[in-house]
Each structure stands twice: as structure tokens, then as C-alpha cells.
Amino acid sequence: MNSEVEKKFKWARGLFPVTQKKRGITYLNSGSTGPLCRPAKEALEKFYDSAQFCDRNADFPAFADLDRIRRLGAKIIGARKDEVGFGFHTGFGLNLAAFGLPLKRGEEVLLSDIEFPSNVYPWLALKQKGVKAKFIRSSNGYFDIENFKKAIGKKSRVLSLSFVQFFNGFKNDMKRIGEICKDAGLYFVVDGIQGCGVEPIDVHKCRVDIFSSGGQKWLLSPQGTGIFYVRKDLQDRLITPFTSWLSVDWKLNFTDLFHYDLPLFGAARRFEMGTYPYAHVHAMATALELITSLGVRNIQKHIHGLLNLLIDYIRASGYYEIVSNIETKHRSSILAFTCPEAAKIHKILVKSKIICALREGAIRISVHLFNDKSDIKRLISVLDKFPE
Ligand SMILES: Cc1ncc(COP(=O)(O)O)c(C=O)c1O
Structure with a gap:
């Protein structure tokens, strides 16, 4: 992705209060609910x-x-x-x-x-x-x-x-x-x-x-x-x-x-x-x-780029196993992976404010346009503690 487009994604991240450091939230759950950006919340307020x-x-x-x-x-x-x-x-x-x-x-x-x-x-x-x-x-x-x-x-x-x-x-x-x-x-x-x-x-x-x-x-x-x-x-x-x-x-x-x-x-x-x-x-x-x-194609590229970091980690981990199909034509903005303690690890992630979902026995990570590398790194830092 060229640097102009990357800059736009950085700017867009700043529009989402969920990414504010002081909140301590790493939001990887847009497959459940997408957070509002500030301009959308302002539009609601203006109307009300x-x-x-x-x-x-x-x-x-x-x-x-x-x-x-x-x-x-x-x-x-x-x-x-x-x-x-x-x-x-x-x-x-x-x-x-x-x-x-x-x-x-x-x-x-x-x-x-x-x-x-x-x-x-x-x-x-x-x-x-x-x-x-x-x-x-x-x-x-x-x-x-x-x-x-x-x-x-x-x-x-x-x-x-x-x-x-x-x-x-x-x-x-x-x-x-x-x-x-x-x-x-x-x-x-x-x-x-x-x-x-x-x-x-x-x-x-x-x-x-x-x-x-x-x-x-x-x-x-x-x-x-x-x-x-x-x-x-x-x-x-x-x-x-x-x-x-x-x-x-x-x-x-x-x-x-x-x-x-x-x-x-x-x-x-x-x-x-x-x-x-x-x-x-x-x-x-x-x-x-x-x-x-931002453009849907750019958004997809941004998201898949971030998910690649997680995929590389999971493949090297020897503990986690990717459940999703990651062939180019079948992959999406959702990545699911599992391990023997998926439910327990999911609980720990949510407790650490890394918000993601547990679906059908797998941890489901949803990455969106407002996420960046730091979110994936934070997720990996917790996953890396297992198996204990
Ligand atoms: C594939 C799929 N369809 C539909 C929904 C929700 O349906 P609705 O928008 O009608 O509440 C979800 C999740 O909530 C979903 O994952």
C-alpha cells in the first residue's frame, strides 16, 4: 500500500475512540459489532x-x-x-x-x-x-x-x-x-x-x-x-x-x-x-x-496485511491452529483459530480488554480499517503466554 493510503488509514484510526490508548481496549470484534467513529456519534448527537x-x-x-x-x-x-x-x-x-x-x-x-x-x-x-x-x-x-x-x-x-x-x-x-x-x-x-x-x-x-x-x-x-x-x-x-x-x-x-x-x-x-x-x-x-x-479494496488490503502478521505467528506457534480457510479467494476479514484451551484463553483475552469472539470452539478475530499493527502485536503478546 502506498504511503498516502497508509496515512489515510492512520488518520481514520484517529477517528475511532475505541483505539484511544487511555481506554486500554484492543478491539478485534467488528464481526460482532462495529464501533462508531466520532463523526458518526456526532451525527447522532446533532440529531438528538x-x-x-x-x-x-x-x-x-x-x-x-x-x-x-x-x-x-x-x-x-x-x-x-x-x-x-x-x-x-x-x-x-x-x-x-x-x-x-x-x-x-x-x-x-x-x-x-x-x-x-x-x-x-x-x-x-x-x-x-x-x-x-x-x-x-x-x-x-x-x-x-x-x-x-x-x-x-x-x-x-x-x-x-x-x-x-x-x-x-x-x-x-x-x-x-x-x-x-x-x-x-x-x-x-x-x-x-x-x-x-x-x-x-x-x-x-x-x-x-x-x-x-x-x-x-x-x-x-x-x-x-x-x-x-x-x-x-x-x-x-x-x-x-x-x-x-x-x-x-x-x-x-x-x-x-x-x-x-x-x-x-x-x-x-x-x-x-x-x-x-x-x-x-x-x-x-x-x-x-x-x-x-478509503475504498473497499484498500480496506481489504489493509486488513489482510494485518491478519498476515497473526497468521505467521500462529503457523510458527506450534500450539494454535488456524480454522479459517486462508486461500486468497476464500479468506476474509475474520480469522478463526483454535487450541486445546480456546475457551479459557478467550476469557483471558477479553479480561485483558482484547475484545474478540468465541465461535464454535474457536477464537474469532475480526480486523477492521481502524486496527493497526499494535493491535495484532498486543494480541500476540497474550497468546504467546500459552501453553503455560
Ligand atoms: C451472517 C450473519 N447474518 C446476519 C446476522 C445478524 O442479522 P440481523 O442483522 O438481521 O440482526 C449476523 C450476526 O449478527 C450474521 O453473522
Whole structure:
């Protein structure tokens, strides 16, 4: 990475209070929750300050930031602005897919058997419509493409899959899987939260039909935010059981509301639900601006560079064992490793304010744009005390 870009990452680190020395925190847990940067927190405060008085129009700035979220969200995933909407979490876009896609009784949805539950329950709920969920057997914690191909049957209509697996960081080969879906006539739905903002993806090239990501992890936004993408030519065919008064264009004129014949937006925002959480909208727009100003490719490079230090250490340690697949095309911003005392060591790490997660028996390290070498060194300094 050139020194100008490195300087930008150093500057960005300074925007995150979680990195302040006086706090003593080493935050390696964005796969659970992304911390807010100072400008995002200031955006929240600014809104709440004015919300005490309500003497200024809050709609105009909020709608401008919603527009910014759609534009920047689209940039992050390689979509067009009119294909992206503001959702409240990952589950929002996944429910949109489950209940909006034209699925008929007797048809089936394919799921991996190691999905995060957000990407399972909405599909299981289709039982009421006579649509079945069929689970594809994973191999060693990875989505198995051969098993997927074998599972496709005459009634299969959808594959819904994570971009990156939450517990081991396995990044699925989206392009290949998208091609298989296209050839088999399956809708391709993606739970994008564990990679969105840090791992580049081009939803068009990967032939994704619907993509959804909460903002609360790698998008460094507050809980209750998210983005979803619906491919342009699918939008008219998606019939959801919900519609909002903000699915149509009032042109911000809320003084003349007895119009029940307005057409839905000709864009993904027709699926959004009003009224929006304005404070969080402002904070999310601020966070997405930071992410796109650094660039997802640069962020990925920065993160993988830091994780390489940890990988080298683990390989040399003779005690820890990498659980994640670290092949270039499958690695992500999450690295999981294990050892005989993983649960105990995880407890000690958290007690030392090295915040990371324990998932499926492995220590899960999530590195983000605000981390630097000192964070990895501190982690290693504690890991190095074991075995005792
Ligand atoms: C892969 C994955 N999907 C979804 C979620 C969360 O779903 P939601 O944003 O709907 O709460 C998580 C973690 O919280 C996750 O790891």
C-alpha cells in the first residue's frame, strides 16, 4: 500500500475512540459489532440535540442522507443507486426475499446447513405457503459447491447463502455460485453482513438477485440500520406482504396526503418502510462516507496485511491452529483459530480488554480499517503466554 493510503488509514484510526490508548481496549470484534467513529456519534448527537426542540425541518436532511446511503451502499457492492434501499438489519432484506419472491406451493429453497439463523428463519416461515427449505450439507465448515449442485432439483427456486461465514470467515465463491444459480434458474439471495464494506463484491457480476446487510458490523453503523439490494429487473416481480406510505413519492410535501393512487417508486426504495430512524440514518451515511473514501479494496488490503502478521505467528506457534480457510479467494476479514484451551484463553483475552469472539470452539478475530499493527502485536503478546 502506498504511503498516502497508509496515512489515510492512520488518520481514520484517529477517528475511532475505541483505539484511544487511555481506554486500554484492543478491539478485534467488528464481526460482532462495529464501533462508531466520532463523526458518526456526532451525527447522532446533532440529531438528538435538535430532536429536543423539533423547531427545524428534520425531513430534508434525513432524506438527503437516505439518498447518500443508497448511493454509497450501491458503490460498496457494485450496484446502481436505484437498486439499493435502506433496511433495518440483515433480516429485513432476507424477509423481503422470502416473502416477496414469487414462490409457489411445492417449491423449495436451498440453504446451507451452517447459516446464521437470520438467513434460516424467514425461509422456514414459508412452510405456511407450502414452500420447503432444503439444507445443503457443508464440508469441514464450508459451503460445498458439489453438494449444492447435487441438491438442485426440479422444485428448487432459490439459493440463499452468506457472503462470508460468520464463525470461520469463509468467503464463498460468489461468482461461481452465481453462475450455477443462473444456469439452474435459481434466484440467488445473499446475506452479506459479514463481508459488506470490507470485502469487495460486485453483485451484478456475481448475478445476485437480492443482497442484504445490516449496518451494525462492518459498515460501522448503529444497530437498526442496513442496506438491501434488489436487482433492477426483479423489482416489479417482487410482491411483498408489506408496503409503506413512503414507498411512493410525496416529493417531501407532507401537507397534501389524501392521494392513494400514487405509483410505487421505480427503485428499490419502494420496499423501504417508513418512518425512518433519522438519527441512525445520519450516522450510517457518515460511516459509509468514511468507508467509501478509503475504498473497499484498500480496506481489504489493509486488513489482510494485518491478519498476515497473526497468521505467521500462529503457523510458527506450534500450539494454535488456524480454522479459517486462508486461500486468497476464500479468506476474509475474520480469522478463526483454535487450541486445546480456546475457551479459557478467550476469557483471558477479553479480561485483558482484547475484545474478540468465541465461535464454535474457536477464537474469532475480526480486523477492521481502524486496527493497526499494535493491535495484532498486543494480541500476540497474550497468546504467546500459552501453553503455560
Ligand atoms: C451472517 C450473519 N447474518 C446476519 C446476522 C445478524 O442479522 P440481523 O442483522 O438481521 O440482526 C449476523 C450476526 O449478527 C450474521 O453473522
